[in-house]
Structures are given as C-alpha cells and as structure tokens.
Amino acid sequence: MTRYSALAVATSYWKPNENYLISITTALEGKLQDGDFVVVSEKALAIATGCIVDEAMVKPSRNAKFIAGFWMRMVWGYCLGFMCGFGLRLLRRLREYPLESGSRHKQVALEHAGLLGALMFGSEGGIDGSNLAYSYVSLPLNNTVAFAQEIHSCIQRDLGKNVCVVIADTDKTYRFRNFYFTPRPNPMRGIHSVGGVASYVIGRFLGLKRSSTPLASIGRPLLAGEALTVTNIADRARGPGSGATVWDMASRFHVEVDMVSWELLDSIPHKPLVIVRKKLRLNDSDKNK
Numbered sequence: 001m002t003r004y005s006a007l008a009v010a011t012s013y014w015k016p017n018e019n020y021l022i023s024i025t026t027a028l029e030g031k032l033q034d035g036d037f038v039v040v041s042e043k044a045l046a047i048a049t050g051c052i053v054d055e056a057m058v059k060p061s062r063n064a065k066f067i068a069g070f071w072m073r074m075v076w077g078y079c080l081g082f083m084c085g086f087g088l089r090l091l092r093r094l095r096e097y098p099l100e101s102g103s104r105h106k107q108v109a110l111e112h113a114g115l116l117g118a119l120m121f122g123s124e125g126g127i128d129g130s131n132l133a134y135s136y137v138s139l140p141l142n143n144t145v146a147f148a149q150e151i152h153s154c155i156q157r158d159l160g161k162n163v164c165v166v167i168a169d170t171d172k173t174y175r176f177r178n179f180y181f182t183p184r185p186n187p188m189r190g191i192h193s194v195g196g197v198a199s200y201v202i203g204r205f206l207g208l209k210r211s212s213t214p215l216a217s218i219g220r221p222l223l224a225g226e227a228l229t230v231t232n233i234a235d236r237a238r239g240p241g242s243g244a245t246v247w248d249m250a251s252r253f254h255v256e257v258d259m260v261s262w263e264l265l266d267s268i269p270h271k272p273l274v275i276v277r278k279k280l281r282l283n284d285s286d287k288n289k
Contacts, residue, residue: 002279003279004229004230004233004276004278004279005277005279006234006236006274006275006277007237007275007277008234008237008238008239008271008273008274009027009031009271009275010027010269010270011023011024011027011271011272011273012266012270013262013266013270014044014045014048015047015048015266016047016048016049017048017050018048020044020045020048024040024151024154024273025155025158028159028275029159032161032163033161034161034162034163035162035163035164036161036163036164036276036277037163037164037166037230037276037277038155038163038166038273038276039166039230039234039273039274039275040148040151040165040166040167040168040272041238041273042126042140042141042167042168042169042215043128043169043170045141045147045167045272046140046141047131047132047138049141051138051140051141052136052137052138052139053108053112053137053139054134054135055104055108055129055135055136055137056104056134056135056258058104059104059107060104060106060107061107061110063106063110064103064104064109064110064118065099065103067103067106067118067119068097068098068099068102068103068105069097069099069102069103071119072106073094073096076121077091077094077097078091078095080121081094083205084204085204085207090245093247094121101257101258104135105129105137106118108137109124109125112125112139113127113185113196114196115196116183116196116197116198117185117196120183120197120200123184125140125185125196126140126169126171126184126185127139127140129246129257130240130242130245131241131242131249131265131270132260132265133260133262133264133265134258134259134260134261135258140184140185140186141167144186144215145216145218147167148166148167148216148218149218151165152165152218162219164219164220164222165218166217166227166230166231166234167214167215167217168213168215168231168234168235169184169212169213170235171184171212171213172184172200172203172211172212172213173211173213173228174208174209174210175208175210176208178225179192180192180224180225180228181193181194181195181199181203182194182199182213183195183196183197183198183199183200186215187214187215188214188215188222188227190223190224190227191224191228211228211229211232211235212228212232212235213228213231214227214230214231230276233274233276234276237274237276238274241268241271242260242268
C-alpha cells in the first residue's frame with residue numbers, strides 16, 4: 001500500500017510581477033529528493049503573472065445584477081445551499097450577498113466562465129478572490145502545462161533534482177467509482193469538466209468523495225487517480241492561507257472585503273508549494289524478516 005508524507009513550504013506572498021522561479025528554487029533548496037511531487041498553487045502563479053482583474057473597474061450587466069440579487073440570495077441562500085449541506089454561517093452570508101460588488105464579480109464570471117460558471121456560489125470557473133487584495137480576483141491559467149514544464153526544468157537545472165511538478169487548484173473534483181468530474185475548466189487528462197454549477201451541486205448533494213483538482217503534471221506519467229490523491233494531500237498540508245473565502249479573509253484581518261491590502265496579505269505565511277513524498281508500507285512478512 002502506498003503512503004505519502006507532505007511538507008508545506010512557506011514563502012513570501014507572491015505579488016504581481018513576482019519572479020516565482022527564483023522564489024520556488026530558493027524555498028525548495030535542500031528539501032527535495034528525486035521522485036518527489038512538487039505541488040504548486042495555480043492561484044499563486046496567476047497572481048505572480050498578473051492574470052488578475054480589478055473588479056472595481058467592471059460595469060455589471062442586467063444579467064449579472066439578477067444573478068447577484070436573486071440567484072445568489074434566494075436560490076443559493078436557501079434551496080441549493082441546503083442541498084449542498086452548507087452551514088448556517090455560509091447560508092447567512094449568501095442571503096446577504098452584496099449587490100454592487102457581487103454584481104461586478106458576476107459580470108467577470110459571465111465574461112470569463114460563461115453562464116454555468118457564473119451560477120456557482122463561488123470560484124466560478126476557477127475565478128477566485130480569496131488571498132487577493134482589494135477588489136482583485138485571479139483568473140484560471142490557460143497554459144498550466146507550460147508552467148509545469150518551466151518549473152520542472154528550473155528545478156532540474158538549478159537544484160539537480162528530478163521531480164514531478166503538479167499545478168493544482170483548490171476547486172474540487174468529485175469521484176464516482178472510476179469517473180472523475182469537476183466544475184473547474186481545463187483539468188488534467190482523465191478528469192472531465194462538465195456542467196459547471198450542475199456538477200458541483202450533484203457532487204455535493206450525493207456526498208461524493210472530493211479532492212483538489214490537478215490541472216497539469218510534468219516529470220513522470222501520472223494517472224488522474226494518483227494525481228487527485230497527491231493534490232488532496234497537498235491541499236490539507238497547505239491550509240487555507242488568509243481564508244477559505246473572501247469573507248473569511250476579511251474577517252481574519254477585521255476589515256471590509258474590498259479593504260484587504262497587499263501589505264496585510266504579506267504579513268502572514270503563505271504556502272504556495274507543497275512537497276509530497278511517496279513511501280512504501282512494508283508488508284507484515286517483510287516486517288518480520
């Protein structure tokens with residue numbers, strides 16, 4: 001039976017235009033072994049490369065206002081929220097979903113994730129505002145394989161280690177027997193992106209096993225099942241950073257949602273990298289030798 005250990009590696013907060021390759025090799029120096037998995041946060045890469053949008057500059061459409069004012073408050077705040085097993089605090093937050101900033105957010109979601117993505121209650125099509133300053137949100141990366149290849153080559157060249165680099169997102173993938181599906185677009189091969197909000201509701205309502213979503217891997221052949229195991233271990237080791245949602249983030253810093261600054265984010269540890277190492281459990285017969 002295969003077992004794994006995990007080490008979340010802290011770095012400074014990766015702001016836009018960050019030289020993330022130097023940050024990665026500096027943080028990982030002396031910590032790696034050949035064969036390790038290095039799981040890298042897609043959101044951290046998106047922020048560092050400027051794949052972000054300032055929602056304060058967005059003008060919402062009528063559809064975006066409807067989604068924020070009715071769909072989020074009434075449908076998610078009551079029906080879908082109950083179906084998905086949300087707690088009372090989250091249900092209350094959904095019923096008080098902000099109309100102005102929420103409409104701008106849903107407009108960004110409509111433009112970048114489409115209608116089925118915009119109907120999600122959060123992380124619409126990989127769009128995420130947690131661990132970001134002010135009114136910024138990160139967008140999903142379209143070229144995760146290229147990022148994984150670049151990071152893998154840099155680690156091999158500068159640190160002399162042969163590892164498997166995995167780019168991952170905290171959005172969930174659901175397992176139904178040997179079928180893996182996610183509302184997140186562009187997952188790695190073997191995971192199906194279907195239905196947007198529908199796949200999320202089905203997965204939550206049925207109580208299916210869920211894991212963080214691997215988007216790309218470079219360094220060794222990796223099937224979807226093992227990749228999901230690795231990213232789930234990494235997600236647990238990393239923790240939620242400044243908060244699992246924008247509401248949690250704002251609550252942590254005791255400010256309004258759109259008043260979290262880059263300096264506040266930089267004041268706490270961030271762990272965009274997790275080293276996951278495979279270990280083999282000895283059979284009973286081996287232990288007795």
